[in-house]
Amino acid sequence: MDIHIDEIAKEFGKATALKPVTLSIPSGALVALLGPSGSGKTTLLRILGGLEFPTSGRVLFDGQDATGMSVQDRRAGFVFQSYALFRHMTVFDNIAYGLNARPRAKRPEKAEIARRVTKLLELIQLPDIGARYPSQLSGGQRQRVALARALAIEPRMLLLDEPFGALDAKVRKELRQGLRDIHDETGLTTVFVTHDQDEAMELADVVVVMSMGSIEQIGRPQDIRDRPATPFVRDFIAA
């Protein structure tokens, strides 16, 4: 699914989180929103997911206006920075949550849900942890379970907020490759937020550099490295 962000702005009271920004994301792309904290990248991601609504501007999914569409109808697989796993449920029930929450007519059979959860556990390469609780998992495992849970609803796009932010460097490198593989396998349009330029450059097809609620530059990692469009991008990349 392709995403078009048309002059989206967001204010929280008197504070401006996003000045009008415009951005097109082609179907199947892996895009990084890169910037320091306060740059508006998470706000933009949350607007795509339907967790915030823009003060002005439009969001189009496959050319259709989706600005006022409810979170539930968007079917965006969202991975939260702290993973937000349901701590009183097993890993299996966490991943099955979105399928079990469907109205009866659209809900798959129990055996079908079990089959899909098993498949997702294999996809994240943790086939044996279904019966465990989130508190019994390492940070990297939790992150992968959160990803599997988001994929279980057969999302139209994948949105990740600082997906590797809380992990140590070694695990982070492994999971980067894991996300790249899952993206290539599912072909989902994927947007992730990061403040880590190495992560953005290594993983994304397209990097969107943001600062103070505006987009500074959009481009392939190589182009941004070679030809920074503004002094901010040059300084940020050099840091």
Add this chain to the structure above:
Amino acid sequence: MTRQSRLLPRLLIAIAVLSTLVMVVAPLFYIFAAAFAQGWRAYVQNIMDPLTLHAIWLTVLVALIVVPLNIVFGVAAAWLIARFRFPGRSLLVTAIEIPFSISPIIAGICYLLLYGRQGFLGPWLEAHDIQILFALPGIVLVTLFVTSPFVAREVLPLMQAQGSEQEEAAVTLGASGWQIFRRVTLPNIRWALLYGAVLCTARAVGEFGGVSVVSGSIRGQTNTLPLHVELLFNDLNVAGAFAAASTLTLIAVVTLLLKAVLEGRAR
């Protein structure tokens, strides 16, 4: 370590133990000692007295009405305050605390002035043959007022600490509001909720001041257990008073044990 520095902690511990014995343990023992002073048979007879049985039933009935209402109110208020920003929010936070800072007697008198025969709503109620004061509704209303903060005060800090990420995750997975509440919000707050309910029960059962103003203490009709203890005591029926008091004490002790267990589970 000097002699003096060893002496001080021991002295403080001794004071703590002694004051607990004098102020908590001794009265507790004395209640049961006095209740059983004339033997088992007299005790059972005192408890089985129809007026005492009625008082026990009335107190349980009030708790059965008040506690579920407070659970609903407490969770709704905590959820509203923890999850939403709206005008008047801090006013609501303060309003929830009001019953803590107002003497229950004042609450009772307010109800008296509002619903009494000479009160604001009195004539209208009388014209429609609705009895609130000196009847069950009055007792329930005052008890509701006095106990209303308990559940909200337990649940609110927990909901604020947990944040709304799990609920947001559920909504992105397509869950409806009710599904989120039942399968995500409620399980996360269940121990704090039970803990608040236990505290609320203890207070509802033991409330004296506010209820004494609005109930009229009519024996066999509007006499709750704490009021009944006082009446028996004023009748110089000491054994009866202590027997009735022992049932209240028992409820309190069970509540405390439950509270200790729940506190353990909550962690």
